[in-house]
Amino acid sequence: MFQWLSRLLGGKKKAAAAISKSGRGGVLPPSKPLLKEDVDKRFDKGNRIGQGSMSKVFKALDRKLGRNVCLKLLDEKKTAHFESRFKGLNKPPEGEICQRLRHDNIVQTLDYGVHSKTGEPFIVMEFVEGMGLNFLIETKNKKLEGNRVNFLRQIANGIDYLHKSGFMHRDICPRNIMVTNEGVVKIIDFGLAIPFRPEFCRPGNRTGTPNYLAPEIIRRSSTDLRVDLFALGVTAYEMFTQSLPWESSQSMQALIGHMNSPPKDPREFVPGMKDETRAFLLKAIERQPSGRFQTALDFREALEKVLE
Numbered sequence: 114m115f116q117w118l119s120r121l122l123g124g125k126k127k128a129a130a131a132i133s134k135s136g137r138g139g140v141l142p143p144s145k146p147l148l149k150e151d152v153d154k155r156f157d158k159g160n161r162i163g164q165g166s167m168s169k170v171f172k173a174l175d176r177k178l179g180r181n182v183c184l185k186l187l188d189e190k191k192t193a194h195f196e197s198r199f200k201g202l203n204k205p206p207e208g209e210i211c212q213r214l215r216h217d218n219i220v221q222t223l224d225y226g227v228h229s230k231t232g233e234p235f236i237v238m239e240f241v242e243g244m245g246l247n248f249l250i251e252t253k254n255k256k257l258e259g260n261r262v263n264f265l266r267q268i269a270n271g272i273d274y275l276h277k278s279g280f281m282h283r284d285i286c287p288r289n290i291m292v293t294n295e296g297v298v299k300i301i302d303f304g305l306a307i308p309f310r311p312e313f314c315r316p317g318n319r320t321g322t323p324n325y326l327a328p329e330i331i332r333r334s335s336t337d338l339r340v341d342l343f344a345l346g347v348t349a350y351e352m353f354t355q356s357l358p359w360e361s362s363q364s365m366q367a368l369i370g371h372m373n374s375p376p377k378d379p380r381e382f383v384p385g386m387k388d389e390t391r392a393f394l395l396k397a398i399e400r401q402p403s404g405r406f407q408t409a410l411d412f413r414e415a416l417e418k419v420l421e
């Protein structure tokens with residue numbers, strides 16, 4: 114165990130140093146007793162705004178807080194199944210992780226608890242008036258023009274904060290990044306987030322969104338914070354090229370195949386791309402973790418040389 118721990122830390126000195134500075138490493142003070150509340154009484158549910166794989170998301174009036182919010186109702190069975198992977202590890206639930214995060218580029222969580230009638234966990238968030246980054250990319254939205262570096266800088270700032278707080282997101286992708294009408298980036302969906310500690314990073318299930326999974330996840334090797342940086346790299350590649358660096362795939366077999374072939378040259382999609390930008394994108398999606406940006410701050414520093 115100790116050997117394993119020292120190997121793990123040795124391989125990621127920077128990330129580990131960043132966390133020890135924050136002094137938390139995903140270790141949370143004892144949980145408060147879980148709030149049980151009748152969601153139907155507390156909230157006036159409006160439009161359903163999202164059907165995630167694990168949840169139903171609504172815009173709602175929160176009668177307790179007296180404001181409009183975003184209400185995420187988690188599927189009780191699927192959540193329990195996911196959490197059971199971490200049995201005995203004292204993993205904080207999604208709501209608890211979210212509520213401790215306070216950063217401009219991370220959606221603000223206001224409350225969390227369990228529906229007293231159905232047992233469904235719920236999370237109450239600020240309602241982000243804006244659009245998903247996936248939508249901006251797919252529709253070639255004008256908001257992206259001249260703002261790619263700006264948005265990526267904000268995402269990197271949010272990830273830097275998250276990592277220094279001792280957590281990994283594990284599902285960074287354009288669908289889980291929103292951009293407000295004022296152009297502020299908000300990272301959402303901490304459904305797969307875990308504390309960055311060795312016992313949580315053991316090789317295991319391939320968790321995340323297929324096209325954004327780092328090779329070490331696909332190979333079922335041990336993982337670290339750099340999986341979020343790979344996913345951020347794929348996101349950056351998509352923002353600049355409107356395409357994925359490897360053929361889109363949902364099948365594990367195809368994903369394993371990707372990992373043995375180099376990514377597509379971004380100039381296939383944007384022939385006039387500047388050298389600095391091309392080099393930045395390729396480094397961000399390096400298949401070897403050691404060849405990638407090692408921290409969100411490294412990513413952000415390199416970003417400053419990128420030309421749109």
Ligand SMILES: Nc1ncnc2c1ncn2[C@@H]1O[C@H](COP(=O)(O)OP(=O)(O)OP(=O)(O)O)[C@@H](O)[C@H]1O
Binds near residue numbers: 169239245302
């Ligand atoms: N705070 C928010 N404000 C506005 N819209 C939100 C907010 N949180 C989530 N959404 C919307 O709801 C969708 C689903 O939310 P989220 O990603 O958290 O759920 P999920 O079940 O984990 O989803 P998935 O499986 O699709 O990743 C988002 O893609 C987004 O469109």
Ligand SMILES: [Mg+2]
Binds near residue numbers: 302
């Ligand atoms: Mg999501």
